[in-house]
Amino acid sequence: GAGVSQSPSNKVTEKGKDVELRCDPISGHTALYWYRQSLGQGLEFLIYFQGNSAPDKSGLPSDRFSAERTGGSVSTLTIQRTQQEDSAVYLCASSLGTGRNNEQFFGPGTRLTVL
Amino acid sequence: AQSVSQHNHHVILSEAASLELGCNYSYGGTVNLFWYVQYPGQHLQLLLKYFSGDPLVKGIKGFEAEFIKSKFSFNLRKPSVQWSDTAEYFCAVNAYNQGGKLIFGQGTELSVKP
Numbered sequence A: 001g002a003g004v005s006q007s008p009s010n011k012v013t014e015k016g017k018d019v020e021l022r023c024d025p026i027s028g029h030t031a032l033y034w035y036r037q038s039l040g041q042g043l044e045f046l047i048y049f050q051g052n053s054a055p056d057k058s059g060l061p062s063d064r065f066s067a068e069r070t071g072g073s074v075s076t077l078t079i080q081r082t083q084q085e086d087s088a089v090y091l092c093a094s095s096l097g098t099g100r101n102n103e104q105f106f107g108p109g110t111r112l113t114v115l
Numbered sequence B: 001a002q003s004v005s006q007h008n009h010h011v012i013l014s015e016a017a018s019l020e021l022g023c024n025y026s027y028g029g030t031v032n033l034f035w036y037v038q039y040p041g042q043h044l045q046l047l048l049k050y051f052s053g054d055p056l057v058k059g060i061k062g063f064e065a066e067f068i069k070s071k072f073s074f075n076l077r078k079p080s081v082q083w084s085d086t087a088e089y090f091c092a093v094n095a096y097n098q099g100g101k102l103i104f105g106q107g108t109e110l111s112v113k114p
Helices: none
Strands: A005-007 A011-014 A019-024 A029-039 A044-052 A065-069 A077-079 A089-093 A110-114 B003-005 B008-015 B019-020 B023-024 B031-038 B045-050 B056-058 B063-068 B072-078 B088-093 B106-114
Touching: A005 A089, A019 A089, A029 A077, A029 A110, A044 A065, A044 A077, A044 B088, A077 A089, B003 B045, B003 B088, B008 B019, B019 B106, B023 B072, B031 B063, B031 B072, B045 B056, B045 B063, B045 B072, B072 B088
Parallel strands: A011 A110, B008 B106
Antiparallel strands: A005 A019, A019 A077, A029 A044, A029 A089, A065 A077, A089 A110, B003 B023, B019 B072, B031 B045, B031 B088, B056 B063, B063 B072, B088 B106
16 A cells, blocks of 8 residues: 555453554555554654664553564554553554654554543 | 653644744754644644754745754744644654654644634
């Protein structure tokens, strides 16, 4: 596709359940990012993958959050034992690289609601 | 830790008014700077970016921003806003030695009255 796609677009889950959010970056983009957008917290960086390098996990809020990127393309963000404070829109972005190639293109997001 | 501050949380203007949205960041090294916009019901899209060179950068839809290094600022301007500019605007910083991650400001909601 032409842009970054994410699925599902909406996810409602019960507290304590695990969820998986998926991101398909733009073809050829080596860098992939996850951000979270929530009321009161704005847009927060979570994790970023660049090529075959170890991911930068410095933004993950707790060890319940993890992400992987398979084959340098699709990424999955997993939240274990979800809590109500995890409710937010989870955004994925991709870019050609870093530095001058760091124009990030964002997907539509997954709106997660934890009941 | 790096941070980005946007001074205005909600700005209300009439059409044809001039716009300036403030953005300041805290980081002493080299930075790349961005303004993103999120129109109602749409996803984030890039308005403009600064990597190096001329500190006055022009973006889409008549927007421009000026990087003032001594003030750690990257304010967004538009001489004459339109109703279609109603959106939320985010300033973001990428520190040169921090890989690709963006640190965002809290966002400014702009409402333009027709």
